[in-house]
Amino acid sequence: MRTMARLYSLLLLLIVAVAMGVSAHHHSKDQPKRVSLVLTTGDIEQDGVTKPDSVLVNGTSPGPPLRFVAGDTVLINVTNAMTDKNATIHWHGLSQRMTPASDGTPLISQWPIAPGRWFEYEMKLTKEDIGTTFYHSHVGLQIQTAQGPFIVEDPHSPLEYDDERIVMFNDYHHESQSNIEKGLLADTFVWPGTANALLINGLAYNATSGPATIDVDYDQTYLLRYIGGQSLMYTTIAILNHTQKLVEADGTYLKPYRLDAVEIASGQRYSTLIKTKSKEEIDEDKINGCYWIRMESQWRSPAINGWALLRYPGCQNNVDQKQLQPPQTNNSIAILPKGQFGWLSSQFEPLPGYRHGYIYPSDDEVTRRVIIDTRQVLYGPTKKGNRWQEDNYIYSEEDTTQVPYLIELYKNTKDRPSYQRAVNPPPGVDVGYDNVTQTWVAKPGEVIDIVLVNRPSQGGHNVETHPFHFHSAKHWHVASGMGNFTDAALSQAREGGNYSNPIPRDTTNVWPGPGASITNQTLPDDGAGGWSLLRYRVREHESGAWPLHCHWAFHLVMGMSTTWVLGPDELDTKLDYLGDSSYSYFNQNVPSPHTKAHSGAS
Known part of the structure; x- marks a missing residue:
């Protein structure tokens, strides 16, 4: 059985190698590069222990490296060949401008790919996508094994x-x-x-x-x-x-x-x-x-x-x-x-002349500030369970929404995310938060400061690290500091030339300071181990629904995520997928807009 599994894995790899080789040789400016990925389950043996039922990409973990050049249009067909698991693939670090339906987030940008079905992701790689990225499943803990490198080369590096x-x-x-x-x-x-x-x-x-x-x-x-x-x-x-x-x-x-x-x-x-x-x-x-x-x-x-x-x-x-x-x-x-708290992040500076279109917004350009407390809480009928919450909100794939947010927006449903509802909230709800859909909403032209505060857990009263990943375009890591966030704390973090020229990135750490779980320290409920400030400019052509979540897979499964809907009123003119009924319903094969346009399919 293991021999057959190895042969099957080798065959899958050969298929992908041939597909990538053909596209590389026959690619032109108007012809996309095509790749096929197949998700299966199998055994992985490491550290002397065999781990069954692991999700693999083309029979291996990590999956095959994918390599493209800025300017490429890419079509990646992901087939879910598993019999009992849904799946998606997220393209971590890609901006997905004009292609938000290809972000690979279940019940946010798409329905999950059902067993036996496939989804063809279409992406237009720009200079904003240059560099080292990777792909991974965004369902449950499948990321533990279902992941692989994704490199976007810079012709002018x-x-x-x-x-x-x-x-x-x-x-x-x-x-x-x-x-x-x-x-x-x-x-x-x-x-x-x-x-x-x-x-x-x-x-x-x-x-x-x-x-x-x-x-x-x-x-x-x-x-x-x-x-x-x-x-x-x-x-x-x-x-x-x-x-x-x-x-x-x-x-x-x-x-x-x-x-x-x-x-x-x-x-x-x-x-x-x-x-x-x-x-x-x-x-x-x-x-x-x-x-x-x-x-x-x-x-x-x-x-x-x-x-x-x-x-x-x-x-x-x-x-x-x-x-x-x-x-x-x-x-x-x-x-x-x-x-060390902050590692070298306060010293990072972008290389002059290579900003890839990202221009740092000044403090005067900020239109609003959102402060989000993150905390592990006791959960369930006996309070013996645990979840992670952001501002009293616990994300759940199963319970947060019944239809992907992008599809709700396109179909103009009654309870779709609403900017007007978000900026005119009921008493006790933060401005910018739509409590009906449990989303943060923004429109093009806004510059938003998002402060993530590392609050102590209800059980142990301590804190730990949280690498926060914002899908869509990059944000700027403005500063990080220990303890509670205040304007004075922000000024102190910037002293001595620290964070003098913030870099755009997509994953920023929130570190533990006082009350770190590796120490014997504890914090009161209103204490904080630290904070990080992310600055995001909402631009034209960035409409979509995008998660902001802790990238520790265990924390994400336990609810440590919020969804940001950008430019909801501008969305319907930018999504070619949304005119396709196969995209709008669960348990369908979904061709890319390019494939559908060139196949004569209706």
């Missing part, structure tokens, strides 16, 4: 390098996805604990199989594309005896920053340049060109660690990988710097 390598992070729980999700949502909460292993490109280190490897040559410059695909574990990574230059964050080119280690949360992407050693330097080190890569989790107890290997030619050709031993194998000993 300012970066100079000889070659590149993808370094995709993940974490691995021995428990199955379905069992973890059941425990998280049970009336009596069942916490699965920290992950059992850290992965690079789908592989965990153990003495039997050896480490994941990244191969390099002598005296070359490599671009390392780091992708945060973790479900729970904030991770630090370092290549021992090497330094790197940080040059990209979430697709934004940065002024180069030299560092020894990179900190990355789920949903974030960083790129670094690394100059490899010469053969003479390798010979002086006397380790045959085998350099260990160290990973350590942060901000969660107990911490876990992991290893991979950077291999020069001597290590690739002359060393038995299974015989190599890392510097130490005690998983409880940390050798990298401890995670």
Whole structure:
């Protein structure tokens, strides 16, 4: 049975390779690039444990890397070949301007893809999409295994390098996805604990199989594309005896920053340049060109660690990988710097001349400020369950809306999200929040400051990290600070040149300060561990329904998400999908507008 599964996986990969190869050779300005992805379930074996019923992309985890160029029109057919699970694919980091129906969010931008059905996503890649992104399922905890790299190349990149390598992070729980999700949502909460292993490109280190490897040559410059695909574990990574230059964050080119280690949360992407050693330097080190890569989790107890290997030619050709031993194998000993509040974010600056159309809005341009308290709360009839809420709101795929918001908007239903209702709320409801549809609503021309405040949990009275991902276009990370948010706290966070030139990105961390769960500190109910301020400019042609959510998959499943509806009155003229009845109803095959227009289908 396992042999047949492997053959099936290889066949699927061959199909995708052929599809991508044909489109690459015959692509013209007016011809889209086509790719096929197939979602199935199967066993994954890592860390010495087989995990059944895992969601795979073309038979593997991570799925195949997809690579395009800014300016491409892309058609990706996603087939749900599972028998008992719905699915979608979200294209994390893409702006989806003019294509909001392709965002891949169930019951927000589309119906989920039912078993045996397919959805063809159409995307028009622009300079705003340049950089390192990735794709992943947006249903339940399927992201744990259903994910893969998505690279949008820049024809005019300012970066100079000889070659590149993808370094995709993940974490691995021995428990199955379905069992973890059941425990998280049970009336009596069942916490699965920290992950059992850290992965690079789908592989965990153990003495039997050896480490994941990244191969390099002598005296070359490599671009390392780091992708945060973790479900729970904030991770630090370092290549021992090497330094790197940080040059990209979430697709934004940065002024180069030299560092020894990179900190990355789920949903974030960083790129670094690394100059490899010469053969003479390798010979002086006397380790045959085998350099260990160290990973350590942060901000969660107990911490876990992991290893991979950077291999020069001597290590690739002359060393038995299974015989190599890392510097130490005690998983409880940390050798990298401890995670710091804010990491280096206050020092990030965009590279001059490469803003990709994003112009930072000044403080004077802000039209309103929204403050959202985030907190873990006791839940259920016995209050033994747990959920995450934002301003007393707990998101649920099953209960929040019965029809995808985009379809409600297009059909002009009575209870669709309304800007007028949001700006004229009843007493006790924040301006901008539509309490009928449980959405935040904005219109083109607005500049909104969104302050996410890290409130203590009702049970433990402490706080933890939250990487918040805003779908659609990038926001600016204006500042982060410890404790409660005030104007004085914002001014203090900006002192000394910190956050002097904020960068646009799509995933911003909210850190724990006082009351962090890894300490013995607790906070009162009105306390806060920290806050982050996100600034968003609502532009023309950005109409759609977009989640703003914590990218820890466990927290999202437990309700840590809000939905923002931008430009609802401008929406109906911008969505070609919405004239297609197959898009408007569940359990349908959905062709892209391009395919439908060129097939003669009605």
